[in-house]
Amino acid sequence: MGVNRQTQTKQSILDAALYLFHLKGFHATSIRDIAGKAQVNTANIAYYFKNKQGLLEYCFISYFEEYVRVLDKNAADLEEKGAADCLLDMVYDILSFQRKNFLASSFIYGEVLLDSSLNREIFSTYLMKEKYFFQLILEYGIEQNEFENISVPMYILQLKGMLNAPIAHSQYAREVLHVFPQETYYTEKYAEQVSRFLQATLFCPFNHEKKQDNHQLLLL
Amino acid sequence: MGVNRQTQTKQSILDAALYLFHLKGFHATSIRDIAGKAQVNTANIAYYFKNKQGLLEYCFISYFEEYVRVLDKNAADLEEKGAADCLLDMVYDILSFQRKNFLASSFIYGEVLLDSSLNREIFSTYLMKEKYFFQLILEYGIEQNEFENISVPMYILQLKGMLNAPIAHSQYAREVLHVFPQETYYTEKYAEQVSRFLQATLFCPFNHEKKQDNHQLLLL
Numbered sequence: 001m002g003v004n005r006q007t008q009t010k011q012s013i014l015d016a017a018l019y020l021f022h023l024k025g026f027h028a029t030s031i032r033d034i035a036g037k038a039q040v041n042t043a044n045i046a047y048y049f050k051n052k053q054g055l056l057e058y059c060f061i062s063y064f065e066e067y068v069r070v071l072d073k074n075a076a077d078l079e080e081k082g083a084a085d086c087l088l089d090m091v092y093d094i095l096s097f098q099r100k101n102f103l104a105s106s107f108i109y110g111e112v113l114l115d116s117s118l119n120r121e122i123f124s125t126y127l128m129k130e131k132y133f134f135q136l137i138l139e140y141g142i143e144q145n146e147f148e149n150i151s152v153p154m155y156i157l158q159l160k161g162m163l164n165a166p167i168a169h170s171q172y173a174r175e176v177l178h179v180f181p182q183e184t185y186y187t188e189k190y191a192e193q194v195s196r197f198l199q200a201t202l203f204c205p206f207n208h209e210k211k212q213d214n215h216q217l218l219l220l
Numbered sequence: 221m222g223v224n225r226q227t228q229t230k231q232s233i234l235d236a237a238l239y240l241f242h243l244k245g246f247h248a249t250s251i252r253d254i255a256g257k258a259q260v261n262t263a264n265i266a267y268y269f270k271n272k273q274g275l276l277e278y279c280f281i282s283y284f285e286e287y288v289r290v291l292d293k294n295a296a297d298l299e300e301k302g303a304a305d306c307l308l309d310m311v312y313d314i315l316s317f318q319r320k321n322f323l324a325s326s327f328i329y330g331e332v333l334l335d336s337s338l339n340r341e342i343f344s345t346y347l348m349k350e351k352y353f354f355q356l357i358l359e360y361g362i363e364q365n366e367f368e369n370i371s372v373p374m375y376i377l378q379l380k381g382m383l384n385a386p387i388a389h390s391q392y393a394r395e396v397l398h399v400f401p402q403e404t405y406y407t408e409k410y411a412e413q414v415s416r417f418l419q420a421t422l423f424c425p426f427n428h429e430k431k432q433d434n435h436q437l438l439l440l
Contacts (some may be wrong), residue, residue, distance in 0.1 A: 026245075049359075085238060123396060127392055131396045154399060157386070157399055157410070160392070164381055165382075168384060170327070173377055176351045186374075188376070197378070200417075201421075
């Protein structure tokens, strides 16, 4: 097989696995189910990922590597943009990333609730990095008097809950609220609401109007 | 067995089941595991709950019945208290309820991410009721000019994410942020932050100061 063909096979195994893990749960999904869905031989899965656990780890790692790249890219402009605009852009990019990787996000957030040893490893690497970026921006903003002097860890928890809501409550959103987090329209509306939260509870009144204007430009 | 003894046995089975479901996941937990943890005979579990699925359903239903009672009790005072104070009290009670039922909340929010037929039933009953209460208060507040004219479904989604964060991200909170959502102190701090969000993004400026004062009294 050529490299492209290999990448394609690997990706179709990953997509099938995420779909089935999300639908049936990790334990109830077999390698045979995944092979059937991806239309590959079970030996192919063994070749690329060793076993189901290896596949799960690959899902986690490739997801979080890309996620951290999104955060890193945004944080790089911190001093140039200022904390407020940097955070607004980051929030927008996180919500877009989640929308684009909807199945992976849904499955991974479900898994993260379970207290497994794989999770512990993820926590000690990627989520520490995530916290690092949030903390960096929040502390810089407080120092520069752009932000109110909030409690950084508690604020991160609140922000995480909000950013995560379209994933954690996607079924509820669709079936009860008739809001469709997989669609760009709703992601844009939701990003506006999260921005309003940041503006109203974090940004100092002095900079408030300026930032609001900037942000409205961003959304146009 | 007397009634008290029966209730006690039933409760110890439920506690053991929630602990193991949360730790190992539903599929990886056997009736034998639960019986061992609860120190009862497997026949006892069959007597009270039929099977593992019956036990799961009982967990869901008893949890949501109590949850809906919390919402109902708060919404009953809507006209007397006004929408703002009613919502502030409800938020506080939801966060306390989650803290008191921490394991059940953690497990249930993980399960709700899976798209099973049990979930569909829960959605069509309890979460519709939850939405009903939130919507009732928000629409009443908008009508009475206590609240800004926000998009009700999107606002509910954002609020749900925030209320849910101490559960959905409890491991992250403990291990990365060093925030402990199971403790009353953090629940109080978190309730204050959610209140600040409501005050800053929902309550109309005219009523804002009055409500802030009321809320500070509430927290004392």
